[in-house]
Each structure stands twice: as C-alpha cells, then as structure tokens.
Amino acid sequence: MLAAVLLLVVVGTGLVVVRPGPVAGWLGADAGPTAGAREPEAAPVPVLGLPAGTAPVPTPEGVRAALDPLVGAAGLGSRVNVSVTDVTTGQELYGRGADDGTVPASVTKLVTGVTVLAARGPAYRIGTRAVAGATPGEVVLVGGGDPTLAIDANGFYPGAARLDVLAEQVKQALGGTPPTKVTVDSTLFPGPVYEPGWDADIPTGGYGAAITALMTDGARVDPDAGSKGAxxxxxxxxxxxRAFARLLGLPAGTKVERGGARPLGAAPAPPGRPPPAPSWAGSSRLR
Known part of the structure; x- marks a missing residue:
C-alpha cells in the first residue's frame, strides 16, 4: 500500500511541474504516445531484501555510534530531526528531535501533489488571465499559480500555456484601443516569497525561486539552462x-507595476471604449 501511494505521489508531482511522461495516461491525460516510448517492464525486484539470518541485531548503542558524528555535523545546522526504528521488532534505536514538529523538506512536495490531485483532479487547469484595468488601454495580467507558464514556444515546460497567445487575444479584445499599460496581479499567493530558513544563495542560485502566483518557466532567466542550477x-x-508588455507592443522600458484586477461587477467601461473581456492564456493542466 505504501509503495502504491508513493508512486501516485511522485507521478502527480512530476506531472504538475516537470514534464509529461508515459504515466500521464494513468491520470487522465489525453496526450498521444511519447516518441521512443518503451513497452512497460516487469515490476522491479525490491532493492532492500530481508536481512540474512546471521546478520547482527542492531542495537541502540551501535546506531548511535554510527549516526552521532553525522547528524552532529555543523553543515546540517542546529535543527536535525532523526528517528530510527527496527522494522522487525519495532524498537526505537535512535532519536534526535524525533518528537519535534518540523517541515520535512522536499517531502512536502509529495503531500502537496497528492492534495492538489485529490482536491482538483488530474484534468484541472491552472489559468492565467488578462482583464481590463482602471484606465483605457490598461491590461492587468492575473497570475493563477502556474509555474510552467511560458513566454512563447521556447518555454521550458512542453505544452505549457503561453503569454504570446494571450497577448494576441487581448489585442483582439481591445479592438481599436491600443494597449497603454500592463499591471500584474500576483495576490493569489499572499505569503512571503522566500522561506525564512533558506540560505542567501537559494533564491537566485538555481535550486529554488521566489514563490509568486505569476512567473514564467519556473522563474528561470534562461529556459535552456537545464532543470537545475538555473x-x-x-x-x-x-x-x-514586462514580457507581456513587449508582446502587446508597448515601448521598451515601459514601467510595469503590481496592482489588483478590477473586481467582478465593477462599473462598465465608458461609452466608446470596448472592454476587453477576461481572456485565458490556454491554461496548463495538472499532468
């Protein structure tokens, strides 16, 4: 049962933010066969087998002697949580901060992936919208939390929604009114953009990004730089x-600011001004 749950979690998480693969079909994806796809292989032999009958029984003293030098390393910081239990006897062999509540690092991604799939389902699409601003020609780009959003066809994530497609929809909706300003609304995620415990080099060093409801290519400066170290x-x-402003044809250097989208039910546009209806950027699926 545990193996099955972990498989589902990894599939769900990978398909949300990485690249679609053969398992996409298990979650209801409609993509065709992947080029070069191989036939399913037989289930692998478990990596860990039962201990040999002559293997020594682990003792708390032995485990402590092996782990204390490791978990006490300065590079791990002051908060290290470890719990070691003998799966055969159920005896606790080692504990360090085992009863302290803590966020389990990247394991949180698994819980998040399962939660999203359970709440929304594998066919749910994360939308990015553009709506009319408060002044004529102002366009508000509203982030929906899609980290895979691309600027154009050269994005990092295959099949992601694209800003150039949305820009064309907006220009058609504006009719004869030229775009004059772009405002971004990333208020869907109101919390801090960086986790307080992150090292100073993480935000731009390639293994993490500012957590905002609006970003392109996972906030990568260069989508071709690879999955890590970007x-x-x-x-x-x-x-x-700013990328959206360029796609709308605004002059280089046009200032882009944060702001809120016009609320639903707001006063209609003045006579003679065609209001741009909310336009979807072809949202990205949870797959």
Missing part, C-alpha cells in the same frame, strides 16, 4: 509582466 529572477511576476 539562475532565477528575483521578481518573477514583474518579469512576466
């Missing part, structure tokens, strides 16, 4: 807004 933008939402 420099990230410090303000991904404003960067996405």
């Amino acid at each position: 420099e990230r933008y410090r303000t991904p939402d404003l960067t996405a807004g």
Whole structure:
C-alpha cells in the first residue's frame, strides 16, 4: 500500500511541474504516445531484501555510534530531526528531535501533489488571465499559480500555456484601443516569497525561486539552462509582466507595476471604449 501511494505521489508531482511522461495516461491525460516510448517492464525486484539470518541485531548503542558524528555535523545546522526504528521488532534505536514538529523538506512536495490531485483532479487547469484595468488601454495580467507558464514556444515546460497567445487575444479584445499599460496581479499567493530558513544563495542560485502566483518557466532567466542550477529572477511576476508588455507592443522600458484586477461587477467601461473581456492564456493542466 505504501509503495502504491508513493508512486501516485511522485507521478502527480512530476506531472504538475516537470514534464509529461508515459504515466500521464494513468491520470487522465489525453496526450498521444511519447516518441521512443518503451513497452512497460516487469515490476522491479525490491532493492532492500530481508536481512540474512546471521546478520547482527542492531542495537541502540551501535546506531548511535554510527549516526552521532553525522547528524552532529555543523553543515546540517542546529535543527536535525532523526528517528530510527527496527522494522522487525519495532524498537526505537535512535532519536534526535524525533518528537519535534518540523517541515520535512522536499517531502512536502509529495503531500502537496497528492492534495492538489485529490482536491482538483488530474484534468484541472491552472489559468492565467488578462482583464481590463482602471484606465483605457490598461491590461492587468492575473497570475493563477502556474509555474510552467511560458513566454512563447521556447518555454521550458512542453505544452505549457503561453503569454504570446494571450497577448494576441487581448489585442483582439481591445479592438481599436491600443494597449497603454500592463499591471500584474500576483495576490493569489499572499505569503512571503522566500522561506525564512533558506540560505542567501537559494533564491537566485538555481535550486529554488521566489514563490509568486505569476512567473514564467519556473522563474528561470534562461529556459535552456537545464532543470537545475538555473539562475532565477528575483521578481518573477514583474518579469512576466514586462514580457507581456513587449508582446502587446508597448515601448521598451515601459514601467510595469503590481496592482489588483478590477473586481467582478465593477462599473462598465465608458461609452466608446470596448472592454476587453477576461481572456485565458490556454491554461496548463495538472499532468
């Protein structure tokens, strides 16, 4: 049962933010066969087998002697949580901060992936919208939390929604009114953009990014730089807004600011001004 749950979690998480693969079909994806796909292989032999009958029984003293030098390393910081239990006898062999509540690092991604799939389902699409601003020609780009959003066809994530497609929809909706300003709305995620415990080099060093509701290519400066070690933008939402402004034809250097989208039910546009209806950027699926 545990193996099955972990498999589902890994599939769900990978399909949300990485690349679609053969398992996409298990979650209801409609993609065709992947080029070069191989036939399913037989279930692998478990990596860990039962201990040999002559293997020594682990003792708390032995485990402590092996782990204390490791978990006490200065590089791990002052908060290290470890719990070691003998799966045969159920005896606790080692504990260090085992009863302290803590966020289990990247394991949280698994819980998040399962939660999203359970709440929304594998066919749910994360949308990015553009709506009318408060002044004529102002366009508000509203982030929906899609980290895979691309600027154009050269994005990092295959099949992601694209800002250039949305820009064309907006220009058609504006009719004869030229775009004059772009405002970004990333208020869907109101919390801090960086985790307080992150090292100073993480935000732009390639293994993490500012957590905003609006970003392109996972906030990567260069989508071709690879999955890890890629420099990230410090303000991904404003960067996405500037790219959108260029796609709308605004002059280089046009200032892009943060702001809120016009609420539903707001006063209609003045006579003679065609209001741009909310336009979807072809949202990205949870797959």
